[in-house]
Amino acid sequence: MKLCLKNAASFVDAAVLKQLESKTVAANMLLENGQGAGNDYIGWVHLPSSITDEFLAEVQASADELRRRCEVVIVAGIGGSYLGARAVNEALCSAFDAFVAKDRKNPYVVYAGNNIGEDYLAELMEFLADKQFGIINISKSGTTTETALAFRLLKTMLEKQVGKEEAKHRIVAVTDRAKGALRSLATKEGYKTFVIPDNVGGRFSVLTPVGLLPIAVAGGDIKALVKGAQDMEKATDIKVPYAENPACQYAAMRNALYQGGKKIEILVNFNPKLHYFSEWWKQLYGESEGKDHKAIFPAAVDFTTDLHSMGQWIQDGERTIFETVISIEKANKTVLVPMDEENLDGLNFLAGKRVDEVNKMAELGTQLAHVDGGVPNIHISFEKIDEYNIGQFIYFFERGCGISGYVLDVNPFNQPGVEAYKKNMFALLNKPGYEAESKAIQERLNKKD
Numbered sequence: 001m002k003l004c005l006k007n008a009a010s011f012v013d014a015a016v017l018k019q020l021e022s023k024t025v026a027a028n029m030l031l032e033n034g035q036g037a038g039n040d041y042i043g044w045v046h047l048p049s050s051i052t053d054e055f056l057a058e059v060q061a062s063a064d065e066l067r068r069r070c071e072v073v074i075v076a077g078i079g080g081s082y083l084g085a086r087a088v089n090e091a092l093c094s095a096f097d098a099f100v101a102k103d104r105k106n107p108y109v110v111y112a113g114n115n116i117g118e119d120y121l122a123e124l125m126e127f128l129a130d131k132q133f134g135i136i137n138i139s140k141s142g143t144t145t146e147t148a149l150a151f152r153l154l155k156t157m158l159e160k161q162v163g164k165e166e167a168k169h170r171i172v173a174v175t176d177r178a179k180g181a182l183r184s185l186a187t188k189e190g191y192k193t194f195v196i197p198d199n200v201g202g203r204f205s206v207l208t209p210v211g212l213l214p215i216a217v218a219g220g221d222i223k224a225l226v227k228g229a230q231d232m233e234k235a236t237d238i239k240v241p242y243a244e245n246p247a248c249q250y251a252a253m254r255n256a257l258y259q260g261g262k263k264i265e266i267l268v269n270f271n272p273k274l275h276y277f278s279e280w281w282k283q284l285y286g287e288s289e290g291k292d293h294k295a296i297f298p299a300a301v302d303f304t305t306d307l308h309s310m311g312q313w314i315q316d317g318e319r320t321i322f323e324t325v326i327s328i329e330k331a332n333k334t335v336l337v338p339m340d341e342e343n344l345d346g347l348n349f350l351a352g353k354r355v356d357e358v359n360k361m362a363e364l365g366t367q368l369a370h371v372d373g374g375v376p377n378i379h380i381s382f383e384k385i386d387e388y389n390i391g392q393f394i395y396f397f398e399r400g401c402g403i404s405g406y407v408l409d410v411n412p413f414n415q416p417g418v419e420a421y422k423k424n425m426f427a428l429l430n431k432p433g434y435e436a437e438s439k440a441i442q443e444r445l446n447k448k449d
């Protein structure tokens, strides 16, 4: 991985950046010594180096069991309990995996429990009607409505289709060691379970079975993924000085830009396979930093697609943005532009070139245009999309996030703000225990303007 800050440095005050350099080093130390806010949720810091081969073998065995029994595996989870797995799977699998019907190597992996769309659930159940399917149900709290609702529907359907005994072998629960409804249900039904460690919050949990199991089910090499994360854990350790520590440098630069009025960070990719990485990253930074009425707003675009929709705004809109570009040095596959005698489309100047070369020139051209237009550019490049590089990518952004949150002086490991909608929803649905809230909300809704 390479981090290049030269196209961002000219936009920040050198003295501010200098100050932030030492702040990031101190913040990294807080993650290490556990003296910062939310320190009961920093189990992810040394998670990669604590993962053993035996543990990975256990996860793989469970994945293999699902792969043997099922054509389709549904990953039920929301937020930190699904985005990481989806990001990795969509990056690694063929974009057309879902359409390959014959001689499939891997089960279809589909996602549920991340919305309350009735049509979505109905269509999923229609799709599953003639399929051999299994479920990985992921919820740390074990009580998240979206996930529990989807699981109830899918479990009922599965038991009807194959009977309770076979269903037991096709359901795996990933949840808290001891508490929550999912833990009780799994114990009662006798499901295989994996534990989400107490000290790892949802959005930092992709390297636990939350991510590892669905990734292994989809055919990903979880050993290589963890190896990438382990190497990045070393590269961002407190022993690594600021000048060589990419997580500290990234955290310092984004905070310097923020202090200079750049309130929105746009994560940019030039590869559609990384779309869900941006979704994962948005949650990681948004939920970790968006507190106390401050923090950079994490946005994302897929280029060149979105150059045709958001490009105008980025080039010429309000100058409160900066870009962090994820650049992939080498495409995994080769497609050459063919020569065409008639050349009616005028593309013969590209004949013989790789499509990736065209993409790279679009990337460079965009960078130059946006920097000229006043958009600072942080550039992060990875050699290619594979498990090892993705493992690096994940840990780099996690470490950068923990450091950046401490620099911003928030607790990066809680999420009190996400409870507000839930309280109202439960009150509106008359959930037992919410009687007072129900009454207050009805009065508010009945009030005439």
Ligand code: PA5
Pocket: 078, 079, 080, 081, 138, 139, 140, 141, 142, 143, 144, 147, 201, 202, 203, 204, 287, 415
């Ligand atoms: O990062 C988080 O903590 C959240 O996104 C949670 O992962 C998400 O709300 C799902 O929670 P749970 O795993 O308890 O179902």
